[in-house]
Amino acid sequence: MTSATTAPPESADRTDVLALLGLVAHLELVAFTRLAADSALAPTTDQRLRLMRFSAGAVARLERIFEHIEELGGRPDAELERYARVLEDFDARTTPGSWWERMLNAYVGYGVADDFCKAAAAGLDPRTRELVMDVLDGASHADLTVATLSEAAARDDVLASRLALWGRRLVGEALGVVQTLLVSQPALARLALDGGDAGADRTAPTGTAPTGSTPADTAELTARLFGRLTAEHTRRMGRLGLTA
Amino acid sequence: MTSATTAPPESADRTDVLALLGLVAHLELVAFTRLAADSALAPTTDQRLRLMRFSAGAVARLERIFEHIEELGGRPDAELERYARVLEDFDARTTPGSWWERMLNAYVGYGVADDFCKAAAAGLDPRTRELVMDVLDGASHADLTVATLSEAAARDDVLASRLALWGRRLVGEALGVVQTLLVSQPALARLALDGGDAGADRTAPTGTAPTGSTPADTAELTARLFGRLTAEHTRRMGRLGLTA
Numbered sequence: 001m002t003s004a005t006t007a008p009p010e011s012a013d014r015t016d017v018l019a020l021l022g023l024v025a026h027l028e029l030v031a032f033t034r035l036a037a038d039s040a041l042a043p044t045t046d047q048r049l050r051l052m053r054f055s056a057g058a059v060a061r062l063e064r065i066f067e068h069i070e071e072l073g074g075r076p077d078a079e080l081e082r083y084a085r086v087l088e089d090f091d092a093r094t095t096p097g098s099w100w101e102r103m104l105n106a107y108v109g110y111g112v113a114d115d116f117c118k119a120a121a122a123g124l125d126p127r128t129r130e131l132v133m134d135v136l137d138g139a140s141h142a143d144l145t146v147a148t149l150s151e152a153a154a155r156d157d158v159l160a161s162r163l164a165l166w167g168r169r170l171v172g173e174a175l176g177v178v179q180t181l182l183v184s185q186p187a188l189a190r191l192a193l194d195g196g197d198a199g200a201d202r203t204a205p206t207g208t209a210p211t212g213s214t215p216a217d218t219a220e221l222t223a224r225l226f227g228r229l230t231a232e233h234t235r236r237m238g239r240l241g242l243t244a
Numbered sequence: 245m246t247s248a249t250t251a252p253p254e255s256a257d258r259t260d261v262l263a264l265l266g267l268v269a270h271l272e273l274v275a276f277t278r279l280a281a282d283s284a285l286a287p288t289t290d291q292r293l294r295l296m297r298f299s300a301g302a303v304a305r306l307e308r309i310f311e312h313i314e315e316l317g318g319r320p321d322a323e324l325e326r327y328a329r330v331l332e333d334f335d336a337r338t339t340p341g342s343w344w345e346r347m348l349n350a351y352v353g354y355g356v357a358d359d360f361c362k363a364a365a366a367g368l369d370p371r372t373r374e375l376v377m378d379v380l381d382g383a384s385h386a387d388l389t390v391a392t393l394s395e396a397a398a399r400d401d402v403l404a405s406r407l408a409l410w411g412r413r414l415v416g417e418a419l420g421v422v423q424t425l426l427v428s429q430p431a432l433a434r435l436a437l438d439g440g441d442a443g444a445d446r447t448a449p450t451g452t453a454p455t456g457s458t459p460a461d462t463a464e465l466t467a468r469l470f471g472r473l474t475a476e477h478t479r480r481m482g483r484l485g486l487t488a
Contacts, residue, residue, distance in 0.1 A: 036276065
């Protein structure tokens, strides 16, 4: 039995912490690339500049994560490379048909990804947890999406129903990425399933965490994690005035 | 006669200064977009991160130009919009066939654009001139290009001759963009032809500047500007070990 499988959720293994930081870094790198491409396609100069600033903001957040990876004795590029192009695969499978759909892609995709990272961060040491939460909350371009899409959807019923349909497609693909990550990165599964449990039910006695858990426990915890991610998605679509 | 046509080169009209700052801002915006796209296509994580940082650097330089436009009482978005997509047209006409050609596009295109802006900045007030020079010199990713392309060209004669040919195509297109700018933006023509003259021949008596000049003078000054731009291009290709 390795130290990773015996560590309680409150003192996550350093390797697991690095794996999560790598995922957050990868998310910021993909966000940088995507927001820069969005900026180039934006219909007005004002939107182009706003998206450009969001893109540069992702770089600043990435650097903070890199600094912390180095403080923990990790190598930023190695942690980043674990995820290769896993989130770009999501993009490749969800080619948007319009500017509106493109905005929804980032809103839904990053929404699920951020919630997953937050669930996984719940069991980390306070300093790392605060950094991850702060970095994820700093990706505030969701506000621009909410303002733009909710207004457009309110004006146009056909657009609204198309976007609602597109949102269901996107969340399905996003949850598929989460499933892939849980299988391919055991470190993330340990953190997200522990963290998800801790977040959902703080009254559970310490020691019933899924470290060394049975397949039935894991299935139960995975279902609970997916339930939380879906609930958050429903709430997010509600902010747009769309049904999930 | 407007104040713009009577102002001597040493005290360029505020409107002309704003036009040049708008061009520098547009160059940085296009650099941000292009470097972000390059980053997404980079063959290694290390190169991807370096290009990402160059891209974020372009945003930081753009913000400095915006601040100065506002100090001079201008509106950044309005100055930016003068140039609409003039430099993206250059990109559209010069689709590279390989990663090497893509690197050369930026090296040659921005090289000519930077030299043009420096020529136009020569007659500005010292503070604005220093800002423009500093911003343009900050775009130092040329060093990465020189290291990568000169090494690749030295190893492979066929690649070297292809890149030399591509460089000639690129500089032709780039000089075409300069010609378009001189015609469509009289403010830039006033600055670049005055500045080009001042830079080339400091002994010319004040007052012989091309403000209110004859068509023959303008043709002479334009030829001189293009001569300087071409000479700088030849020097740049030499750094790659390629003939211009």
